[in-house]
Amino acid sequence: MNEFDIDRLMRSDAARFEASSARASKVVAGVLARLPDRAPLRPSFLSLCLAILAPFTRLAVPMAAAAVLGVIVGQDLLAAQTPIRFAEMLTTASVDIAGL
């Protein structure tokens, strides 16, 4: 028996077991009769937390970026302004004390 014979044998064997449309419809009807009602989905704890945090998570990146930017700019301002403020204070104080 060569490969061609095997093909022929298997195809003729398969042809005997073709399911009819009527049988398919019967199976579909059977499944529909057995279908359980769709229960409302109960969200898991994790998905509930994510749902609650979703608006915040959307804003988290811009807020973090703004905070970092604020710290950097604030430090620069502090470094630049502090000697000036001290100088001003010292000048003012010395004028007040000396009465000049």
Place this chain on the structure above:
Amino acid sequence: MLEQNGGNPTIGIDAAGDDDLLRAASLGDRGAFAVLMERHARPMLTLATRVTRNADEADEIVQDAFLKVWKMAPRWEPDREAKFSTWLYRVVLNASLDVRRRARYAPLEEAGDPVDTAPGGLDLAVAHQRDRLVSQALDDIPNRQRAALSLHYYAGMSAPQAAKIMELTVPAVESLLVRGKRALRSALARRGITGIGDVT
């Protein structure tokens, strides 16, 4: 319900894709689920019947597979690589092979819907004899080879299609088909079938 739920209103429910039907089914749309089943029931029944050789078992396998679909519909991810039909074929094939492994041989009188509705007595006897021999020979070959041969001959699939269902590479499935045919030939030879004339 399908058309009101975000689908293209110009496309009827029958033209909707499997993923759309599954989405509608996940919301409890039985009509959409019925369309999905009608689309796939016949090829699934044919495959299950050919593998199990038992119409009742095949009906049960396909019904169980569809009930599984109904349950998992809310969790179906349409973007994932596997198509719905691929997944369904996998479920039905594995269940059918399991039943076949348990039963080894089911009475052929119960097997379903022959194409030739009025064969002569001798033809019928020859066909039954052939069925039994092929079925027994298939039982003798390794599982994966049997699965590949089942998809190829009983579902009419090419090697690439079978590869997706078996989650193997195409060369691996081609190799299984070659070895499976060789093993089947040996198994038939052990039963005295050395030529096609012995069973036709």
